[in-house]
């Protein structure tokens with residue numbers, strides 16, 4: 484389950500990381516089944532993407548996934564090729580489901596989620612991954628506040644569950 488909430492963002496209002504356009508590279512194909520656990524609107528920072536064929540055009544024209552090209556892409560770069568009218572925001576009532584190939588569609592999510600977004604993400608990743616960043620990158624540490632929900636504390640404070 485994923486909880487996206489700008490209240491916990493140390494740079495709210497400034498898109499960063501997965502809030503910027505990118506195409507997942509760690510598995511080909513990589514497929515997600517996204518299930519909205521609450522009614523979701525643009526204020527929830529929905530999963531946002533371009534259709535696959537247009538994504539591939541953007542990828543080719545920007546030289547994305549080529550040497551020397553950054554992983555994250557600005558909106559200006561994407562919209563220099565794609566019409567913003569083609570953008571699809573995954574909004575809808577609770578229970579709405581999206582099947583998406585995140586290794587084929589350029590996308591971002593959790594951007595400026597004024598209201599918390601709760602969505603279930605079921606991912607298909609092949610046995611052969613091309614992403615080893617978890618073996619050498621330091622995991623981000625999220626602060627735990629006294630006012631945080633019990634669920635958030637349970638997720639962030641692993642010792643809380645030890646007996």
Ligand SMILES: [Fe+2]
Pocket residue numbers: 501505506507585590
């Ligand atoms: Fe992604």
